[in-house]
Amino acid sequence: MTDRPDRPDHLDHRDLNRDLAVFAGDPLVGPGLPLWLPAGAAVFDEVARLAKDLAHADGCIDVHTPVLAKRGLFERSGHLAKFADDMFPPLAMGEAPDEDLFLRPANCPHHALVYAAEPHSYRELPIRLNELAPMFRAERSGVVSGLSRVRQINLDDTHVFCRPDQVADEAARGLRSALAAQAALGLPVDHVRLSLRDDSGGWLGSAEQWSLAQEDLRAAAYAVLADHDLPLVDGVGEAAFYGPKLDLQVSDGRGHEETIATVQLDFNQPERLDLSYVGADGGRHRPVMIHRGAVGSMERVVAALLERYAGRLPFWLAPVQLVVLPVHPEQDAAARALADGARARGLRVEVAHDGSLGARIRAARQRRDHLIGVVGEREASAGAVQVRDVGQDLVHVAPAGELVERMAGAHGRREAVVAQPSSS
Numbered sequence: 051m052t053d054r055p056d057r058p059d060h061l062d063h064r065d066l067n068r069d070l071a072v073f074a075g076d077p078l079v080g081p082g083l084p085l086w087l088p089a090g091a092a093v094f095d096e097v098a099r100l101a102k103d104l105a106h107a108d109g110c111i112d113v114h115t116p117v118l119a120k121r122g123l124f125e126r127s128g129h130l131a132k133f134a135d136d137m138f139p140p141l142a143m144g145e146a147p148d149e150d151l152f153l154r155p156a157n158c159p160h161h162a163l164v165y166a167a168e169p170h171s172y173r174e175l176p177i178r179l180n181e182l183a184p185m186f187r188a189e190r191s192g193v194v195s196g197l198s199r200v201r202q203i204n205l206d207d208t209h210v211f212c213r214p215d216q217v218a219d220e221a222a223r224g225l226r227s228a229l230a231a232q233a234a235l236g237l238p239v240d241h242v243r244l245s246l247r248d249d250s251g252g253w254l255g256s257a258e259q260w261s262l263a264q265e266d267l268r269a270a271a272y273a274v275l276a277d278h279d280l281p282l283v284d285g286v287g288e289a290a291f292y293g294p295k296l297d298l299q300v301s302d303g304r305g306h307e308e309t310i311a312t313v314q315l316d317f318n319q320p321e322r323l324d325l326s327y328v329g330a331d332g333g334r335h336r337p338v339m340i341h342r343g344a345v346g347s348m349e350r351v352v353a354a355l356l357e358r359y360a361g362r363l364p365f366w367l368a369p370v371q372l373v374v375l376p377v378h379p380e381q382d383a384a385a386r387a388l389a390d391g392a393r394a395r396g397l398r399v400e401v402a403h404d405g406s407l408g409a410r411i412r413a414a415r416q417r418r419d420h421l422i423g424v425v426g427e428r429e430a431s432a433g434a435v436q437v438r439d440v441g442q443d444l445v446h447v448a449p450a451g452e453l454v455e456r457m458a459g460a461h462g463r464r465e466a467v468v469a470q471p472s473s474s
């Protein structure tokens with residue numbers, strides 16, 4: 051416990067993973083490349099669905115782009131000049147070095163090319179492109195760890211292409227969406243950071259561009275935070291080299307803060323990739339690009355969820371929402387029917403047969419299964435199940451069909467299943 055002096059009750063997601071089997075590493079795959087086990091894939095997919103629902107509610111359009119691109123793209127985007135150390139070495143594709151392929155260090159250049167694939171007029175903007183997109187970091191094997199530092203990052207990534215007069219509204223929209231995601235996940239945001247440039251060199255773009263952009267972001271943050279009880283804190287020198295940003299800051303439980311989602315303005319990529327739209331004057335104009343994500347990276351958010359809930363995830367996120375335990379083999383068919391009915395409604399249900407009832411209940415608790423359903427002789431003959439809500443320690447008997455209905459409703463609304471106290 052000496053390594054966690056500030057919060058002795060804090061559980062690290064790597065420790066919780068031993069009980070929950072969310073991810074695994076294998077030396078044949080290599081460090082920093084976690085395999086998502088079935089329990090982890092269940093959480094991953096639920097979070098991805100939430101991200102997609104929020105993106106659609108926000109007017110985003112889905113795109114899919116390849117993880118590889120030729121040297122030329124990352125020369126144009128500036129990544130090879132700025133991030134070469136974090137990129138994997140190229141895949142040689144013959145003699146000519148310009149045929150080399152790189153694993154992308156960011157998704158933005160591909161999304162910019164989706165925008166550039168068709169002409170756009172000022173009346174079409176803003177265009178918002180969303181993808182749950184993998185990107186790659188050549189982290190050294192010594193620093194990768196669990197889900198928090200990985201070599202493949204699956205990012206809920208949105209790129210907005212808009213006119214300069216739309217920047218403040220679009221930034222506010224991005225911030226609102228990110229706050230909605232964190233609220234749905236139950237992850238408390240500590241504060242919003244307005245990350246600004248400082249007086250040192252290395253910032254791309256003119257001083258005037260920066261000051262306008264910074265004021266747009268400040269206005270957006272004030273507009274959104276009027277409805278939230280969250281402070282806005284200036285982070286001087288915390289901007290990205292290509293523009294200022296709004297960062298959602300969370301406390302990781304070990305005494306330091308980290309950024310879980312961002313809204314970043316960028317006037318550099320549109321320039322470098324020569325993006326344009328036709329304005330009302332018929333002339334060619336440069337759009338502003340906004341990088342944003344609601345959920346953040348899947349790796350970081352799943353680690354944060356495990357730690358926030360000490361492994362006992364809310365019902366809609368739980369890898370096993372119900373484990374059914376038949377007391378004797380005679381109840382196997384009833385248990386199976388309950389599980390099949392629930393699975394048909396899209397719920398995650400398992401049946402555990404082996405071992406004593408007590409041992410199976412202990413295993414389910416250790417794995418943080420959300421509900422435990424025991425089917426004995428009495429329940430089987432009545433078409434019922436004895437349900438235990440592990441978190442609230444409530445036990446009651448419900449008709450099997452009613453339980454499935456209630457679970458399906460709670461899952462769809464991303465709510466808790468409220469169990470009724472036992473009357474027997």
Ligand SMILES: [Zn+2]
Pocket residue numbers: 156157158209341342
């Ligand atoms: Zn981006």
